[in-house]
Amino acid sequence: MASPIKVCVTGAAGQIGYSLVYMIGSGAVFGADTPVSLHLLDIPPMMPVLNGVCMEIADCALPCVREVVATDDPSVAFKDIDAAFLVGAMPRKEGMERKDLLAANVKIFKVQGQALDQHAKKSVRVLVVGNPANTNALICSQYAPSIPKENFSAMTRLDQNRAQAQIAARLSVPVSDVKNCIIWGNHSGTQFPDVRHATVAGKSVYDAVNDEAWIRGDFITLVQKRGGAVIAARKLSSAMSAAKAACDHMASWWQGTPEGSYVSMGVFSDGSYGTASGVMFSFPVTIKDGKWSIVQGLPIDDFSKGKLEVTGKELCEERDDALAVCSAAQ
Incomplete structure (x- = not known):
């Protein structure tokens, strides 16, 4: 039997963590025959709840x-881990602006980056789920300089899953028939859900839907605002679907993407497709042997270029705001 993969989940007593730890433990992420050691981190007031989860x-x-x-000590939680799901963050509440989230959560991810730098394996793969995920991942990496930047990513798989599900519903097909939906940019209201390159049962989604006004209008808005719609309905942010998306993201990262398929991940931008470099930007990626590569050469029309510019501008603004918060806290 192989040695267990050490997997840390932060905010493990919270709503997303409650679903996530079961999925990881079930073998859905690292493989049905792969043993795991679960390192569950939360804040001291949540330890009684976390003990119940255990x-x-x-x-x-x-x-x-x-x-x-189960621990409230990051040095214990991150000790020699192979993978991290950074979920723990102040949740977005109804009426809350992203800047409010940013100020509260950036400090958390600075501390966690420092702890990862000191205690985790240098090969650790870190998935940031807590919002604003892209900028939190950037800050976390910045404060973990000994871990390669490509080992950090932000979750936009939930948005991809939402886009895929909406297309499947529109076409009355199984969701498994829809491939290669792309989420560009930020996990926010500026993200660009793109189906120009997607397929359904091997055919063009664009042609199958045959309604450009919907694809460029209501579809984009529906995906962008889905998180807010869930909060309005549940009075709580997405939990079950977020946990499933986090598992999908890490499973792809760990096991690779099938030939001809790609997935959306927030990764360090190298300027591909004219995007701003030095931010965590969601791109379509392929993954092999644990290494992701940005899909290159996709044709981008003027409409899409405009969307990429808007979300890139927001990411640059978030980055600058986050760095200012970190500097002020020193």
């Missing part, structure tokens, strides 16, 4: 789970 993990009798470490 009881439930035990009661699930998951064959993949070899060990569960």
Whole structure:
């Protein structure tokens, strides 16, 4: 039996963590025959709740789970880990602006970056889920200089899943038939859900939908505002779907993408497609042997270029605001 993969989940007592730890323990991420050691981190007031989560993990009798470490100490949680799901953050609440989230959460991810730098394996793969995810991932990486920048990513897979589901519903097909929906840019209201290069059962989604006004209008708005719609309905932010997307993201990163398929990940921009460099920008990527590569050469029309510019501008503004918060806190 292989040695367990050490996996940290922060905010593990929260709503996303509650779904996420089960999915990881079930083998859905790293493989049904791959043992895992779960390192669960939360803040001191949440430890009684986290202990209850640990009881439930035990009661699930998951064959993949070899060990569960529950702690409020980042040095313990991040010790020699192979993968991290950074979920713990102040959740977005109804009426809250992204800048409010940014100021509160950037400090959390600065501290966690420093702890990862000191205690995690240098090969650790870090997925940031807590919002604003792209900029939190940027800050986390900045304060973990000994870990390669390509080992950090931000989650836009939830947006990709939302886009895929909306196309499937529009065409009355199984969601598994829809491939290669792209999320460009930020996990925010400026993101650009793009189906120009997507297929349904091997055919063009654009042609199958045959409604450019909807694709360029209501579809984009629906995906951009889906998180807010969930909050309005549940009075809580997306949890089950966010956990599923985090698992999808890490599973792709760990196991690779099928030939001819790509997925959306927030990764360090190298300026591809005219985007601003030095921000965490969501691109279509392929993954092989744990390494992601930005898909190159996709034709981008003027409409799409305009969308990429808007979301890139927001990411640059967020980056500058976040760095200012970090500097002020020193």
